[in-house]
Amino acid sequence: MGIRTGEQYINGLRSRTPEVWLRGEKITDVVNHPVFKQPIKEIAKLFDLQHDPEYQDKITHICEETGERVNNGYLIPRNGEDLKARRQLFEIWAESTFGLMGRTPDFLNIVVTSMATNDWFFRQYGEQYGDNIINYYRYIRDNDLFLTHAIVNPQNDRSKASFEQNDEFSHLGVVKETEAGLIVRGAKMLATLAPITDEVIVYSYPGFKPGDDKYAISFALPLDTPGLRIYCREEMQDGKRSTWDHPLASRFEEMDAILVFHDVLVPWERVFINQNAEAGNLLYPKTGANLQPSHQSAVRGLCKLSFVTDVACSVADAIGVDGFLNVQNQLSELIQGVETIRALARIAEYEYTLTDQGEALPNIVPLETIRGLLPKMYPRAIEILQTIGAGGLLMSPSGADFVNPEIMEDMEKYYVGRLGVSSEKRVRLFKLAWDLCGEAFGQRLLQYERYYSGDPVRKMGMFYNVHKKNNPSYPLVERALEESLLMSEEYKTKVQNV
Numbered sequence: 001m002g003i004r005t006g007e008q009y010i011n012g013l014r015s016r017t018p019e020v021w022l023r024g025e026k027i028t029d030v031v032n033h034p035v036f037k038q039p040i041k042e043i044a045k046l047f048d049l050q051h052d053p054e055y056q057d058k059i060t061h062i063c064e065e066t067g068e069r070v071n072n073g074y075l076i077p078r079n080g081e082d083l084k085a086r087r088q089l090f091e092i093w094a095e096s097t098f099g100l101m102g103r104t105p106d107f108l109n110i111v112v113t114s115m116a117t118n119d120w121f122f123r124q125y126g127e128q129y130g131d132n133i134i135n136y137y138r139y140i141r142d143n144d145l146f147l148t149h150a151i152v153n154p155q156n157d158r159s160k161a162s163f164e165q166n167d168e169f170s171h172l173g174v175v176k177e178t179e180a181g182l183i184v185r186g187a188k189m190l191a192t193l194a195p196i197t198d199e200v201i202v203y204s205y206p207g208f209k210p211g212d213d214k215y216a217i218s219f220a221l222p223l224d225t226p227g228l229r230i231y232c233r234e235e236m237q238d239g240k241r242s243t244w245d246h247p248l249a250s251r252f253e254e255m256d257a258i259l260v261f262h263d264v265l266v267p268w269e270r271v272f273i274n275q276n277a278e279a280g281n282l283l284y285p286k287t288g289a290n291l292q293p294s295h296q297s298a299v300r301g302l303c304k305l306s307f308v309t310d311v312a313c314s315v316a317d318a319i320g321v322d323g324f325l326n327v328q329n330q331l332s333e334l335i336q337g338v339e340t341i342r343a344l345a346r347i348a349e350y351e352y353t354l355t356d357q358g359e360a361l362p363n364i365v366p367l368e369t370i371r372g373l374l375p376k377m378y379p380r381a382i383e384i385l386q387t388i389g390a391g392g393l394l395m396s397p398s399g400a401d402f403v404n405p406e407i408m409e410d411m412e413k414y415y416v417g418r419l420g421v422s423s424e425k426r427v428r429l430f431k432l433a434w435d436l437c438g439e440a441f442g443q444r445l446l447q448y449e450r451y452y453s454g455d456p457v458r459k460m461g462m463f464y465n466v467h468k469k470n471n472p473s474y475p476l477v478e479r480a481l482e483e484s485l486l487m488s489e490e491y492k493t494k495v496q497n498v
Ligand SMILES: Cc1cc2nc3c(=O)[nH]c(=O)nc-3n(C[C@H](O)[C@H](O)[C@H](O)COP(=O)(O)OP(=O)(O)OC[C@H]3O[C@@H](n4cnc5c(N)ncnc54)[C@H](O)[C@@H]3O)c2cc1C
Pocket: 103, 149, 150, 151, 152, 153, 154, 155, 158, 189, 190, 191, 192, 193, 256, 444, 447, 448, 451, 452, 453, 454, 455, 457, 458
């Protein structure tokens, strides 16, 4: 089949009834549910872009294996040009949602592509697991499926390993093996967009302890697999608020969910890692399953930070405060932050290396640097937006006020910005800003930047450890010590006295 249209994506959702729970209610028609309707349309637009003549060649390519047109996320990067082609996809899709939707389909396309490129890794633990990951890659590529992923255990007791938890299966694990496949039980978090995706892939961060084998699994399933429940968090938008009042929050909410598996059958052909703590721990360091999607996250994060920066500049300009030195300092901090991330993302691409499999890997150091910087830069950007918008963020009336003839005149008079900025423009701009920096929607966006790819605190620790391993000595420091010693009177005296 190759690339789908938005309508085909929506029809795919319509054809299935996963067990989605929201506010104690089982949702039977996700496509028409007010909470999911608009985000589904926003994702559908991404699929449609694949058919838009302006974008098609930038975000899709002809698959060598099938001759069909497929998404660039399925491109196995072999050189810098391929990485660039992939980046164009990330940019175009990220810009479509202003970078506010993080788990667009490209994210997991890349994870699975990288896993399949490294089938040798899975094969070490059984030939069939290598075949399974390749077949799964082909299946999602050729059917252009949209995946969610659940890789973290629920926060039950983080001081204990999975096998030490009070309940043997609070963390997802294997109950038994059958002829048909694995029977799995327990929970995984935090599957963003799960209710509106086609399939889930389960794997884990490293960190399995001896005794954890039965929890060290990786597999993929359709979301309507019997026994699989999707528990949504409380929604941040009820789907009824207007796009005038909530220009972003009403469009781009990414629902997050916990997945609970009630003795779910995972057919053997969908198993990639089977109860193997060693494989679970080595998946990240030995394959590009972690690194390759960081490229998408970097480009998407750049788009989001750029957007918030532009909103802050627009707000400052609209009320004439961008001539003040303190405001200029804050805006420059944001602009320089964007430029830093842009430069790092480009360096990662240019300094790619080839693995033994011929897979082009972007340079991990700049990508991990972005991963370290964004969780600090993004909250800072939001703080700056709040500081520049100040009280104005809290005085915005609603769209309904602007169309009521009794008060319209006041609306148009008292909410104006600097010369040339109408009341309506100013209020709508401040509402855009408020969605980002005040609404629960905006708080979730912030939490996303902190945690979307793991705990930033431990990531910084790992970054330092890897740096130390790769830089076991510091020759410049040694030279500085050596040279100054040789030049010192103390050294000369010591030599004379010996
Ligand atoms: C908006 C959002 C969307 C997400 N989307 C997805 C998704 O689509 N798929 C997915 O699989 N996951 C997703 N995640 C989950 C994400 O991977 C986790 O939130 C992240 O890995 C951090 O884990 P945690 O939330 O369990 O925090 P924890 O690991 O429980 O950490 C909680 C706190 O305790 C500290 N801490 C915990 N353990 C240790 C330790 N051993 N040493 C030192 N400090 C420790 C941490 O520093 C942190 O401050 C998402 C998260 C968010 C917020």
